[in-house]
Structure formats: structure tokens, C-alpha cells
Amino acid sequence: MNQRTPFPRGTLAGSIATVTAAARAGGAxxxxxxxxxxxxxxxxxxxxxxxxxxxxxxxxAAAQQRAESVGRxxxxxxxxxxxxxxxxxxxxxxxxxxxFNVVDRxxxxxTRRFEQQQSLLTxxxxxxxxxxxxxxxxxxxxxxxxxxxASQAHKHLQLVPLPLAPRGSPVPIAPLLPALPDxxxxxxxxxxxxxxxxxxxxxxxxxxxxxxxxxxxxxxxLGRVGMAPPSGSATDLQSEPYNLLACREWLxxxxxxxxxxxxxxxxxxGYAGALLVRNExxxxxxxxxxxxxxxxxxxxxxxxxxxxxxxxHAC
Numbered sequence: 659m660n661q662r663t664p665f666p667r668g669t670l671a672g673s674i675a676t677v678t679a680a681a682r683a684g685g686a687x688x689x690x691x692x693x694x695x696x697x698x699x700x701x702x703x704x705x706x707x708x709x710x711x712x713x714x715x716x717x718x719a720a721a722q723q724r725a726e727s728v729g730r731x732x733x734x735x736x737x738x739x740x741x742x743x744x745x746x747x748x749x750x751x752x753x754x755x756x757x758f759n760v761v762d763r764x765x766x767x768x769t770r771r772f773e774q775q776q777s778l779l780t781x782x783x784x785x786x787x788x789x790x791x792x793x794x795x796x797x798x799x800x801x802x803x804x805x806x807x808a809s810q811a812h813k814h815l816q817l818v819p820l821p822l823a824p825r826g827s828p829v830p831i832a833p834l835l836p837a838l839p840d841x842x843x844x845x846x847x848x849x850x851x852x853x854x855x856x857x858x859x860x861x862x863x864x865x866x867x868x869x870x871x872x873x874x875x876x877x878x879x880l881g882r883v884g885m886a887p888p889s890g891s892a893t894d895l896q897s898e899p900y901n902l903l904a905c906r907e908w909l910x911x912x913x914x915x916x917x918x919x920x921x922x923x924x925x926x927x928g929y930a931g932a933l934l935v936r937n938e939x940x941x942x943x944x945x946x947x948x949x950x951x952x953x954x955x956x957x958x959x960x961x962x963x964x965x966x967x968x969x970x971h972a973c
Contacts, residue, residue: 686741705823803899807925830931853963
């Protein structure tokens with residue numbers, strides 16, 4: 659078999675389980691332990707993880723900063739650790755485990771050659787993403803830039819299994835999602851009083867057609883929030899940081915203003931209703947202000963959102 663031949667359909671979940679067990683036993687996989695809490699707001703049950711060992715995560719970030727300070731940017735994906743390799747996804751992407759995972763079976767879908775994390779997603783990215791999303795119930799997410807929670811400069815899409823939490827909706831914000839978007843399939847998430855765009859994806863005749871429709875919808879969403887859409891070149895850079903959530907049924911895009919709400923780092927999973935805090939003090943602060951306030955603080959406000967040509971749900 660060619661080393662770039664995509665994994666056989668129906669095998670990805672089993673490969674993730676096998677590699678996870680071996681990588682954990684061999685020490686290549688180093689999960690970060692957390693406790694679990696829940697915060698109710700606006701009819702949604704937000705899932706909050708509390709780090710059991712913040713020092714370990716801080717040391718990981720400090721090691722990368724030291725490497726970058728002496729002119730050697732740390733890139734864990736070139737080359738990636740063989741013990742973390744899960745599968746070939748396409749000619750352009752591979753799937754590996756997230757070494758320092760908070761969520762079990764957390765998959766990274768990485769470009770084989772270096773591409774910037776700030777470059778816009780391409781059809782090839784969506785084709786690789788959708789091949790993995792079709793394997794089991796999962797949620798994809800993308801952190802477009804450091805202000806959106808990205809910790810690596812090499813382009814990588816991500817995938818986590820559903821449900822995200824042991825209770826409530828598989829995706830915690832599901833109760834807030836619009837059931838009836840506008841005529842173009844777009845809508846607003848209840849309680850998200852900041853710039854964003856939500857779109858439902860119709861069923862497609864094939865995986866390739868579904869990936870293309872998702873890519874075209876993503877391009878349209880960028881324009882609806884005032885960001886430059888892709889021109890078709892793999893070197894297109896994003897006009898500002900953003901997060902993207904993706905599943906087989908819908909997409910959610912949120913332009914970002916900053917990474918932190920107080921001391922809480924927010925990445926794409928925050929807008930799915932799953933947050934990570936360093937300690938009990940941050941948890942108390944989050945309970946006092948509410949998770950939606952943290953999302954509002956880190957997103958671009960409505961007043962700075964672009965105006966699409968038409969549609970009642972325009973930003």
C-alpha cells in the first residue's frame with residue numbers, strides 16, 4: 659500500500675483506540691488530568707474542565723517559547739512522533755493524536771507540508787476533515803491564529819468525539835442553535851450577542867459533495883462576517899483571527915478579538931460550550947459572570963461585524 663493511501667473507511671475509530679492505548683503505555687501520549695464541572699446558562703449546560711496540574715501545561719508552553727526565543731520555532735508536526743501517528747487521511751493530510759490531550763481520543767489532522775495556521779482553509783482541508791468526520795460521531799474545530807487559541811503555527815484541524823460532556827446535549831450549545839435558519843441556511847445562535855455566523859448543511863449525495871458544500875458555505879460565512887473569503891490559493895491568509903466549529907450537519911464561525919477572558923483562554927471549543935479553567939478560582943469567576951460573558955469578551959462585537967449583501971440574520 660502507498661504510504662499516502664487514505665485509511666480504509668470504517669477503521670479510523672479502531673485505529674485511534676489502538677494507537678491511544680499503545681502511546682499511553684509507552685509514554686508518548688501525556689494526557690492532562692482535569693476535573694469536570696457544569697454551569698447552566700440560557701438553557702444550555704456548559705461543560706467546564708478544571709486543570710488538575712496547571713504547572714505541567716505551563717511548562718509545555720514555556721518550553722516552546724524558549725525554543726522560539728533562540729530562533730528555532732518548535733514544530734511538533736515536522737516531523738511528528740511516530741508513536742502518535744494514527745492514519746493517512748489524504749495526499750495532503752495525516753491524522754495524529756494530540757500529545758498533551760485534555761479530551762480523550764483528540765485527533766489532529768495535519769498538513770504533510772508546512773502551511774501557516776493563519777492561512778485560510780482550502781477544499782483539500784475540508785476533504786480531509788470530512789473524511790474523518792464521517793467515521794464516527796464527532797465535532798471538528800479550527801483555531802485560526804493565536805488570538806483564537808492556536809498553540810502551533812503549522813496548520814492543523816482538530817476532531818474530538820461526541821458527546822463532549824458526560825451529561826446534557828452531545829454539543830453543549832445545541833439547545834441554543836437555531837432550528838430554522840433563513841432562506842440561505844444561515845442563522846444566529848441564541849445568547850451569542852457578538853459577531854458570528856451559523857449555517858446548517860443539507861444532506862449531500864457523497865462525501866466529496868458534502869466536503870465541497872461545507873467549504874463553499876465556509877467561504878460564504880467569512881464574507882457574511884466581514885472577513886476576506888478565499889481566492890482559491892493555498893497561500894491565502896486570514897484577514898483576522900477566528901474560530902470554526904464543524905460537524906456533518908452545521909458550521910459555526912466566530913471572529914475573535916482576543917484569546918483571554920480575564921485569565922481564561924478560550925478556543926473554538928468554548929463556543930461549543932466546553933471551557934477549560936486553570937483552577938477553582940477561575941471556576942468561581944466563570945460561575946459569577948456566566949460562560950456567555952467569557953465568549954462575548956473574546957469575540958468580535960456586533961458593531962464591528964461586516965454587513966453582508968442581504969439576509970435577515972446579517973451581522
